[in-house]
Amino acid sequence: MAETITLTLTVNGVLRTVDTHPMARLLDVLREDMGLTGTKEGCGEGECGACTVLLDGRLVNSCLIPALQARDAVVVTVEGLADGDRLSPMQAAFLTHNAAQCGFCTPGMLMAAEDLLRRSPNPDREQVRAGLAGNLCRCTGYSKILDAVQAVARGEGGQP
């Protein structure tokens, strides 16, 4: 029988401590131990991207990260994008472009889109498609999502 560990990590700028199993998924630590339910579980096998977060500045599937590997890490989830009630430009662009249908893929899409623009501030359509290739939208609303990301890249994010 394995023992639990005390896990300390920074989530959305706040230092958090939880007692958890070392093999618990980061996804479950975020959702269940910390109540950050913005991050979704889709496939549970790293294919759909619904659980995407930033871990130490890199885009990851949180369903594939054992808690022990997140020890002392810096995590950003979709809840960390807005500044209080003020949406990030990407979130605002998703709203104005109707880039969310059922909304289940949206948190992961937002994280991948934010990561893409940090690495490549002026992506063309193909680069946006490549940047979001690990995020599936089963409503198939890809055009609106690509439009939203390109709008932010052109500096047209803004509040809706």
Next chain:
Amino acid sequence: MRSYLPDYELKAPGSLAEALATLSAEPGAWTPLAGGTDLMVLFNAGKLQGRRFLDLSRVYELRGVQDEPSRLTLGALTTYTELLEQRAVHQFFPNLAASARATGALAIQNRGTLGGNIVNASPAADTPPSLLAYGAELELVSVRGSRWISYAAFHQGYKKMDLAPDELVARVRLPKPQGLTFHFYRKVGTRQAQAISKVCLAAFARIEDGAVAEFRVGLGSVAPVPARAPHAEAAVTGARLGALPIAAARQAILADITPIDDIRATAHYRNVVTANVLGQMLGDLEKVRA
């Protein structure tokens, strides 16, 4: 069905010595876990073999890249993203860059490791064909010492490897090709991202005096292991550009593969497509101006 957490144990040694001592004390009891992109999928599905896992992510000795004039040495924990950040990978081993890009999507490339891809031993893995085409060598370490072996001899059967229970793959070494070289990588899958290959072929050729002086092919998804193509290699090695024995090589490669029917493709499809991709590759090689 999800795995039941209390059944599992995971610990993270802080050094290579500590990791090797743990493996040596109870050989076979601990399964190494690196990026988790394969093992955690099985864990989530309740299909993970073994109960005790050794998280290698803090074993700093398994990280890092050594770029020497004649060779490139990659720590086993090098991620696909880190591979793509290496200038020498793009300069000397473009197939390796192509295979890193073809693996999963970005979030997988940020976590998955070269050593994990090798030891997971999937016949459909994306980097092994490139490593085979480049004549890679592996360093295996244990408390008993270190040994280097040819990667081509590492896979011995489906998920069977020349790797003792107390050993870890520590480093991957690639000789830098010199002179006029040709590189080809093609993964055939249902889409560019997140697909598992139906057929994968990586090839490397060195051209000297208008002829193929050196030629290696690595294959994925067409045998129980990532495999070289000795018959096709023999058919092409020594041939002159402009007169490559394309039809003979296409025939020869069928003796190198033993594909099966599975959910991704049929054996027939894999035979046809392997020969077609080899034909495409040789057509490209013909166009090299020596």
